[in-house]
Amino acid sequence: MSQFYDVIVVGAGNAALCAAISAREKNENVLVLEKGPSNKRGGNSYFTDGAIRFAYKGLDAIRRIIPSISDDEASKIVMPEYDAEDYYQDLMRVTNNKSEPSLARQLVYKSYETIEWMSNNGIKFDLIYDNQSFEKEGKFHFWGGLPVKIANRGIGLIDMLNKRVEEQGITVWYESPAKKLLTEKGKVTGVVVEKDGETVSIGAKSVILACGSFEANTELRMKHMGEEWGNAILRGTEYNTGDGLQMAIDIGANIYGQWSGCHxxxxxxxxxxxxxxxxxxxxxxxxxxxxxxxxxxxxxxxxxxxxxxxxxxxxxxxxxxxxxxxxxxxxxxxxxxxxxxxxxxxxxxxxxxxxxxxxxxxxxxxxxxxxxxxxxxxxxxxxxxxxxxxxxxxxxxxxxxxxxxxxxxxxxxxxxxxxxxxxxxITFAFGGLHVNEKAQVLNVSGEPIEGLFAAGEMVGGIFYDNYPGGSGLMSGAVFGKIAGNSAAEYTLA
CATH class of the missing domain: 3.90.700.10 (Succinate dehydrogenase/fumarate reductase flavoprotein, catalytic domain)
Incomplete structure (x- = not known):
C-alpha cells in the first residue's frame, strides 16, 4: 500500500472529529475519511440545536467553560447542581434501566472533563436562556440539567472542530467513502476507499469507525424498526446509511443495543x-x-x-x-x-x-x-x-x-x-456495535478486534426507547475522545 497512516477515522461529524483531534495529540499521521462532499460536512452534528448534557457542580463549573459570564450576569442566574450521579440516574430512568451500566458511566462521569477538553480545543459554549430557563423576579432559573449549548449550534460545532483539525494538520478526504476494512491475522490493518473514481487501499495501525448508524437507509429502518418507519422523514444527513456497521459486521463485530429503537x-x-x-x-x-x-x-x-x-x-x-x-x-x-x-x-x-x-x-x-x-x-x-x-x-x-x-x-x-x-x-438509530469502555469494538465472543474502535452513533447499548436531551452530542464527544486516545495508545504499544 502506497499510503499509510497511524490512525484512520471514518466519518467527519462530532464524534469522528473529536476522535481525530484526540488521536492527533499522540500520533503524527491521522486521516479522516468522509463520504459526503465538503459542503455537506459534519454529519448529523451539523443539524443539531447544539444543546449538550454534562454533569456539573453548579454555576462555577459552568463559568469555567463559559468565562464570558460576568459577575453581574452570574448574580442573576439560579443554576441547580447536576452531578454525575444525577445524570446517570436520569439516563437509567428514561431507558428503563436498559442502558449498559459501564458505557453509561463512561458517558456521564467523563462528560465534564470532555467538555473542558473541547473548550481547550477551541469549542465555545453559551447558556440556553431562551429554551432552558424562565425569568422570575429578575433571575433566570435553569432546569432539566441542560443549561448549555454549543455556540452557533451544530454549524458552529462543525466549524470549530474543523478549524482545530486544520490547526493540527489532520488530513481530511471528502467524497471518499470507506468500503471495506482490511485485516491480517485478525487485526485491522487499513481501509479500502473509493477516491477520485478509483478504489484504493490505505494502510493504518488502527481504524476508528464514527460514521453514524443506519437511519438514512429506509430499507434498514423498515427491516429493523418496522414498516411504518418508511414514512418517517430524515432530520439529518443522508449519508448515515449503515456502511460502517456493515464493514465491522463483515469482519466479525458484534451488534449491540436496541436496533428496533431510535431517537x-x-x-x-x-x-x-x-x-x-x-x-x-x-x-x-x-x-x-x-x-x-x-x-x-x-x-x-x-x-x-x-x-x-x-x-x-x-x-x-x-x-x-x-x-x-x-x-x-x-x-x-x-x-x-x-x-x-x-x-x-x-x-x-x-x-x-x-x-x-x-x-x-x-x-x-x-x-x-x-x-x-x-x-x-x-x-x-x-x-x-x-x-x-x-x-x-x-x-x-x-x-x-x-x-x-x-x-x-x-x-x-x-x-x-x-x-x-x-x-x-428520525434523528439517529439506537442500534450499533458492541464496544468496551475503551471504545474497542468487540467480536461475537466479546473479545476486542485488534486495531478497531468506534464512537458516536455506532456505539450500541447506551440509549433504549428514550434519551435524555443533549446526550447524543455528549456521547459522541466522550467516546470520540476515548476512541482517539485508545487508538493512539494502541499504535504506540
Whole structure:
C-alpha cells in the first residue's frame, strides 16, 4: 500500500472529529475519511440545536467553560447542581434501566472533563436562556440539567472542530467513502476507499469507525424498526446509511443495543424530507407540547403530554406520532401558554393554524371536528386545581381521563387558539456495535478486534426507547475522545 497512516477515522461529524483531534495529540499521521462532499460536512452534528448534557457542580463549573459570564450576569442566574450521579440516574430512568451500566458511566462521569477538553480545543459554549430557563423576579432559573449549548449550534460545532483539525494538520478526504476494512491475522490493518473514481487501499495501525448508524437507509429502518418507519422523514444527513456497521459486521463485530429503537421527534409537517444544509440548526422541531395537547386526525389524544420535562420525552414521542392516522398529529395551544412556546414555533418556516375559537380552529385543520371538541371539553373538565410552573414538574394534573396529563394541565379555553401539524422525524438509530469502555469494538465472543474502535452513533447499548436531551452530542464527544486516545495508545504499544 502506497499510503499509510497511524490512525484512520471514518466519518467527519462530532464524534469522528473529536476522535481525530484526540488521536492527533499522540500520533503524527491521522486521516479522516468522509463520504459526503465538503459542503455537506459534519454529519448529523451539523443539524443539531447544539444543546449538550454534562454533569456539573453548579454555576462555577459552568463559568469555567463559559468565562464570558460576568459577575453581574452570574448574580442573576439560579443554576441547580447536576452531578454525575444525577445524570446517570436520569439516563437509567428514561431507558428503563436498559442502558449498559459501564458505557453509561463512561458517558456521564467523563462528560465534564470532555467538555473542558473541547473548550481547550477551541469549542465555545453559551447558556440556553431562551429554551432552558424562565425569568422570575429578575433571575433566570435553569432546569432539566441542560443549561448549555454549543455556540452557533451544530454549524458552529462543525466549524470549530474543523478549524482545530486544520490547526493540527489532520488530513481530511471528502467524497471518499470507506468500503471495506482490511485485516491480517485478525487485526485491522487499513481501509479500502473509493477516491477520485478509483478504489484504493490505505494502510493504518488502527481504524476508528464514527460514521453514524443506519437511519438514512429506509430499507434498514423498515427491516429493523418496522414498516411504518418508511414514512418517517430524515432530520439529518443522508449519508448515515449503515456502511460502517456493515464493514465491522463483515469482519466479525458484534451488534449491540436496541436496533428496533431510535431517537425521533415531532417536527413541523413541512419539514424537508432529508436534512437541508441551507436551513440547519434544528429549526423545525416542535417540543413545547408539554404546555398543550397533542391530538391525532381522529380528534383523540394518545400520549401524556405532561409526563415529564420535554428533555426526557421528546425523543420517544416521535414514534407515537408515527403510529397515528396518516402518520401525523396536531399540537394545540391557547393564548395563555403561547408566550411560553419555544422560539422555533414563531419563525417564518413554521406551519401553524390559528383561530379565535376552537370551533373555528377545527374548521381550518384536517381533523374529526366533533371528536376534537369533545376531547378538549373532557380534558378541560378533568383539569385539577394547582399552581402552574412551566420550569418544573408542577403536579398540576388531570383526573378521570385517559391518557392523563400529569403536569402543566391548564384548561385549554382562552383564545386565540393555535394548531401546529407535526410528523415524525428520525434523528439517529439506537442500534450499533458492541464496544468496551475503551471504545474497542468487540467480536461475537466479546473479545476486542485488534486495531478497531468506534464512537458516536455506532456505539450500541447506551440509549433504549428514550434519551435524555443533549446526550447524543455528549456521547459522541466522550467516546470520540476515548476512541482517539485508545487508538493512539494502541499504535504506540
Amino acid at each position: 425521533s421527534i415531532g417536527t413541523d409537517f413541512n419539514t424537508p424530507k432529508v436534512g437541508d444544509f441551507t436551513k440547519p440548526g434544528d429549526i423545525f422541531k416542535k417540543s413545547s407540547y408539554p404546555l398543550g395537547l397533542i391530538l391525532n386526525k381522529d380528534g383523540k389524544r394518545f400520549v401524556d403530554e405532561g409526563e415529564d420535562l420535554r428533555n426526557y420525552t421528546y425523543a420517544k414521542y416521535g414514534r407515537e406520532i408515527l403510529k397515528q392516522p396518516d402518520y401525523m398529529a396536531y399540537q394545540v395551544f391557547d393564548s395563555q401558554v403561547y408566550p411560553y412556546l419555544r422560539s422555533e414555533y414563531k419563525i417564518e418556516e413554521t406551519t401553524v393554524f390559528s383561530a379565535p375559537t376552537l370551533e373555528e380552529l377545527a374548521e381550518k385543520i384536517d381533523i374529526n371536528k366533533s371528536q376534537f371538541l369533545e376531547t378538549i371539553m373532557n380534558y378541560n373538565d378533568a383539569v385539577q386545581e394547582g399552581e402552574f410552573h412551566p420550569s418544573e414538574k408542577d403536579g398540576k394534573c388531570t383526573k378521570g381521563i385517559e391518557p392523563p396529563k400529569s403536569n402543566w394541565a391548564l384548561k385549554l379555553d382562552q383564545g386565540p387558539f393555535y394548531a401546529f401539524p407535526v410528523i415524525c422525524g
